[in-house]
Amino acid sequence: MNPSDLPQPNWLLSERARKLTSSAIREILKVTERPEVISFAGGLPAPATFPAERMREAAERVLRDAPGAALQYSATEGFLPLREWIAERYRVRLTQVLITTGSQQALDLLGKVLIDPGSRVLVETPTYLGALQSFSLYEPAYVQVPSDAAGLVPEALVPALTREARLLYAQPNFQNPTGRRMPVARREALAAFARESAFPVIEDDPYGALNYRGEPLPTLLSMAPEHIVHLGTFSKVLAPGLRIGYVIAPEALHAKLVQAKQATDLHTPSLTQRIAHEVLRDDFLDTHIPAIRTLYAAQCEAMLGSLARHMPEGVSWNRPEGGMFIWVQLPNGIDSMALLEAAIAQHVAFVPGAPFFADEAQASTLRLSFVTVPPEQIEQGVARLGQLLRERV
Amino acid sequence: MNPSDLPQPNWLLSERARKLTSSAIREILKVTERPEVISFAGGLPAPATFPAERMREAAERVLRDAPGAALQYSATEGFLPLREWIAERYRVRLTQVLITTGSQQALDLLGKVLIDPGSRVLVETPTYLGALQSFSLYEPAYVQVPSDAAGLVPEALVPALTREARLLYAQPNFQNPTGRRMPVARREALAAFARESAFPVIEDDPYGALNYRGEPLPTLLSMAPEHIVHLGTFSKVLAPGLRIGYVIAPEALHAKLVQAKQATDLHTPSLTQRIAHEVLRDDFLDTHIPAIRTLYAAQCEAMLGSLARHMPEGVSWNRPEGGMFIWVQLPNGIDSMALLEAAIAQHVAFVPGAPFFADEAQASTLRLSFVTVPPEQIEQGVARLGQLLRERV
Numbered sequence: 047m048n049p050s051d052l053p054q055p056n057w058l059l060s061e062r063a064r065k066l067t068s069s070a071i072r073e074i075l076k077v078t079e080r081p082e083v084i085s086f087a088g089g090l091p092a093p094a095t096f097p098a099e100r101m102r103e104a105a106e107r108v109l110r111d112a113p114g115a116a117l118q119y120s121a122t123e124g125f126l127p128l129r130e131w132i133a134e135r136y137r138v139r140l141t142q143v144l145i146t147t148g149s150q151q152a153l154d155l156l157g158k159v160l161i162d163p164g165s166r167v168l169v170e171t172p173t174y175l176g177a178l179q180s181f182s183l184y185e186p187a188y189v190q191v192p193s194d195a196a197g198l199v200p201e202a203l204v205p206a207l208t209r210e211a212r213l214l215y216a217q218p219n220f221q222n223p224t225g226r227r228m229p230v231a232r233r234e235a236l237a238a239f240a241r242e243s244a245f246p247v248i249e250d251d252p253y254g255a256l257n258y259r260g261e262p263l264p265t266l267l268s269m270a271p272e273h274i275v276h277l278g279t280f281s282k283v284l285a286p287g288l289r290i291g292y293v294i295a296p297e298a299l300h301a302k303l304v305q306a307k308q309a310t311d312l313h314t315p316s317l318t319q320r321i322a323h324e325v326l327r328d329d330f331l332d333t334h335i336p337a338i339r340t341l342y343a344a345q346c347e348a349m350l351g352s353l354a355r356h357m358p359e360g361v362s363w364n365r366p367e368g369g370m371f372i373w374v375q376l377p378n379g380i381d382s383m384a385l386l387e388a389a390i391a392q393h394v395a396f397v398p399g400a401p402f403f404a405d406e407a408q409a410s411t412l413r414l415s416f417v418t419v420p421p422e423q424i425e426q427g428v429a430r431l432g433q434l435l436r437e438r439v
Numbered sequence: 440m441n442p443s444d445l446p447q448p449n450w451l452l453s454e455r456a457r458k459l460t461s462s463a464i465r466e467i468l469k470v471t472e473r474p475e476v477i478s479f480a481g482g483l484p485a486p487a488t489f490p491a492e493r494m495r496e497a498a499e500r501v502l503r504d505a506p507g508a509a510l511q512y513s514a515t516e517g518f519l520p521l522r523e524w525i526a527e528r529y530r531v532r533l534t535q536v537l538i539t540t541g542s543q544q545a546l547d548l549l550g551k552v553l554i555d556p557g558s559r560v561l562v563e564t565p566t567y568l569g570a571l572q573s574f575s576l577y578e579p580a581y582v583q584v585p586s587d588a589a590g591l592v593p594e595a596l597v598p599a600l601t602r603e604a605r606l607l608y609a610q611p612n613f614q615n616p617t618g619r620r621m622p623v624a625r626r627e628a629l630a631a632f633a634r635e636s637a638f639p640v641i642e643d644d645p646y647g648a649l650n651y652r653g654e655p656l657p658t659l660l661s662m663a664p665e666h667i668v669h670l671g672t673f674s675k676v677l678a679p680g681l682r683i684g685y686v687i688a689p690e691a692l693h694a695k696l697v698q699a700k701q702a703t704d705l706h707t708p709s710l711t712q713r714i715a716h717e718v719l720r721d722d723f724l725d726t727h728i729p730a731i732r733t734l735y736a737a738q739c740e741a742m743l744g745s746l747a748r749h750m751p752e753g754v755s756w757n758r759p760e761g762g763m764f765i766w767v768q769l770p771n772g773i774d775s776m777a778l779l780e781a782a783i784a785q786h787v788a789f790v791p792g793a794p795f796f797a798d799e800a801q802a803s804t805l806r807l808s809f810v811t812v813p814p815e816q817i818e819q820g821v822a823r824l825g826q827l828l829r830e831r832v
Contacts, residue, residue: 054691063552066698098506105498113491117678147704159456179702285510287709298447309572311540316680
């Protein structure tokens, strides 16, 4: 008998839980786990970038030298030497740093602490799906901020739009899903806005270290250190399976986030925090990150080449300067959700663009990840997508 | 300059965050981290019970044999072989099992999915402080269910009390904070109630394996497998620093918990789940748990002996048959919060009873943990407490 056919108690759920609907896309994308599927869907870092041997040695040392502490309950704020490492790297106060169970948890905690039902929450157009999922559990009213190829348009932040908002959420570096990067002038304008604003500007920065062309741009945090809430993660530069992120916030907000985290999972695992800190020693990232950049830059180039070779007239895409994603614009009238079903039949997968919009979804868009699949398969997969699109334009 | 003296942005917080107040007790208990303090406050398992060498070997194997998977993103539901292990041990369906980032996260997810502001939530008198902290973020109206030395009184669950409730939360085994255990007849009555109830009965069972006298009693889950939501954890039988708990729930609720968890932290770390599963192989717990029981039973006896030797007339306590805690009743009029301040000055700590009550706190109670501190120090610490009390009765 299928478990879902069993008689189930008909318990009353919370308002927020009743609004949760099983995602159609999530169901479709489950098939992408089959080995025959070439998946551009997941944002999975290439396992070749995981420093496995160094992790093994770090775990060995941590469990040999400090097993009692590594296996015991620990402080909600996080492992002190890891927090110190972060404070030093970002030139912020230790008292601003909270370790989270992945960046995703930082989003949940910010939702908990800042959003009431109906609170206005400002997001980019489009924005990170996972942030929408986290915030939505606190039942906000989303306000999409006009955005273009260079990201959020600061001039659009007029009082009529921002009134009574509780937060603004943005990814200035190689945004998920569009891969776009906000230029310095816009960062300065957004930092200035943050300094004057009655609510925090959240700078979510999972991809900042992955810049392939030119220089890294300064963070919003560096421009307005007392007014930006900055989220970082080790998922893209070490390994996502550790689930270690961090949030840097002014002390008054930090204190509330710590209290919320204590109620949420007490603390991030002591063991993984200590392993991460051990791996980071001796400036490991200074040599490791360039190696990731080289690999991903080549895969990005491979995908851009494949797209140029195989996409029909009328399909356009951006040339990301870093990160993991390319954003594709289909000719109007082609629904990427319907295209996904056809693509899955051809053993290729991507994520349709619609779920990344808080409102007024653009159905003729899609997101391709270039980091999980090697170049030969990128060529094959993009060729199949191109063929499907040629049949449709 | 003290960071808290810095000018801080005056951002508007959510209703739930504004209700969060810094716990006076938490501030006082921070000093218990000093080595000179004999602390009966924390519920910290004795590090001697952590299978450190086996953990080291497990980490070594996991990171040698499957580094790609152990360091990658993984399923929200949890590591499949670990879920299978749990399903088999509890004789439930795999589709009921969700791995959580410690049991604390299961409480947060249940709050998210079941509680609206003002929802009635039934709890024991007193109840686990961490559950109150988790649930409170969803702003329920608590209803204390009358309880006595044998735990929650099932006869008290009359319609006038249970009307419109969203959940009932209980710890039938060696409850935190009281150490009491619910006898079989009451379990049967509560399981029968769960089968007829319009809302779930949550059985939180962190201490069930730690029974020192007699036989383990059957779980509520075994009595009403389709109507009890059961929370378990590896924190007390392996190591809390892994932060691995689990929730067993009917599929309809399970599906909502999975969606809520995805929005909360995507998944529990892949690495720690695989290490835990590796440690559990070959029926490890069958030899490990009896060793923990032997150690803790001796420490429990030591504390009971010290209490008998040093406590003045008018102080009473229970004789727990398992778990980690003894609940102490002071003569009326002695406030355990004031006593704590005097005790800290003598380098002894405990947790005052008041915060464990959702309502109508009994100020003349306190909780002692007997698992963290070795017997010599138990004797010393209890002697000092006895002296302080003799000065007060």
